[in-house]
Amino acid sequence: MQKLKSKQQIRAESCGYPPPRPMTIADLAKLSVRSRRGDDASNPLWKFDYDKHRERVMGVKPMVDSHAPIVCKNMYSSPAKFNRSITSFVRIERENAIMLQRIATIMKSPPTIDNRLSFKQHSINIRSKAREMTLLRIAFDNLEMWKRIQTVRPAYDRKQQLKDFAYAEKVMGLLSYYPLYWKLSPNNAFEGLREQAMTNARLNPRPKVFLSLETDEEPLGKLVIELRADVVPMTAENFRCLCTGEMGISYKCSTIHRIIPDVLLQGGDVVGKDGRGGKSIYGDTFPDENFKLKHKEPGVVSMANYGKDTNGSQFIIATTRIGALDGVNVVVGKVVEGLELLVSLNKLVTPSGSIRKKIWISSCGSADGGELEGDEDENEGYPTESEGEEETYRPPSTRQYEAGPDTTDAEENEG
Structure with missing residues (x-):
């Protein structure tokens, strides 16, 4: 009759290990001591957990596809297609190199206009130079004029001019009843009229x-x-x-x-x-x-x-x-x-x-x-020929209400 196997024997055989030998009393004593330590590799429980962990690690499935990319089967099968691919790759590399050269040229060269209006820049430069020349010519003309102004002499001599003005001023002073205004000081400019105003204020407040x-x-x-x-x-x-x-x-x-x-x-x-x-x-x-x-x-x-x-x-x-x-x-x-x-x-x-x-x-x-x-009568206060008197001129400052009835009344009241 065949003897039944224990679970430990079945597990050991499934992992490829030899079946354990029968344990003696000394083995059980050692086992009880090592089991308390928890780090004995010969512990069947510990070894079983380790085997399960190893099985999971070895049989893990990738979460990301790490296989080689799918390549068309006929891509390299035809020499013509392969040559075309190589030619295209070489052309792209050459164009990239040319583009890098142009970028470097643009970065290092001074700014220029390379569009359809580039001719205007030339015309602007020409006009600016022409304007600079015009301004320079004007500056030289002004300098020449300034030199002539500094050296020119008046046709009317300054001494003669002052002499003539003094004579004209003397004549005006003799002809004018009032003093010449440019000879009056600011304090005396209103003195005559101020005296007249004060006199009239005393007569009629x-x-x-x-x-x-x-x-x-x-x-x-x-x-x-x-x-x-x-x-x-x-x-x-x-x-x-x-x-x-x-x-x-x-x-x-x-x-x-x-x-x-x-x-x-x-x-x-x-x-x-x-x-x-x-x-x-x-x-x-x-x-x-x-x-x-x-x-x-x-x-x-x-x-x-x-x-x-x-x-x-x-x-x-x-x-x-x-x-x-x-x-x-x-x-x-x-x-x-x-x-x-x-x-x-x-x-x-x-x-x-x-x-x-x-x-x-x-x-x-x-x-x-x-x-x-x-003010209807503009000749009020001035003598006329009809009055039978000699025609003389008296300025307004000397006519303090002579013809006004109010002044006469005021003077009579004061008397």
């Missing part, structure tokens, strides 16, 4: 003037302005003379060129009549006198300017209190009659701010003594 306004179609009304000559005598005298026209310039026929509804109106350009200019009796401009009076009520009249000490003939009439103008515009007086006219002028302004109709100052003059003395 608050003179009154009027301005009559009208459009091309109808008259609008009259404004009576009281001037504060007691506070700003020079500014008040300038405004009064511009109203009477006794100094040759007048507000007559000038315009009200600017109206801001319920704020102010501006006018008095005696030069261009359009608000771009102006002129005073002292010259083009005169300095600010003082800022004692304020824009604290409607109807205040002040001088318009475009900066410090630039007063001329233009004026501003406030229709409300404007504190922003205090310390900037010199107040010369206020409207005492005709405030309702200022309100009615707001109707002549369009929503965009322009004036519908041109507003003119048709007449102006003095309003003292209850009579309106305008």
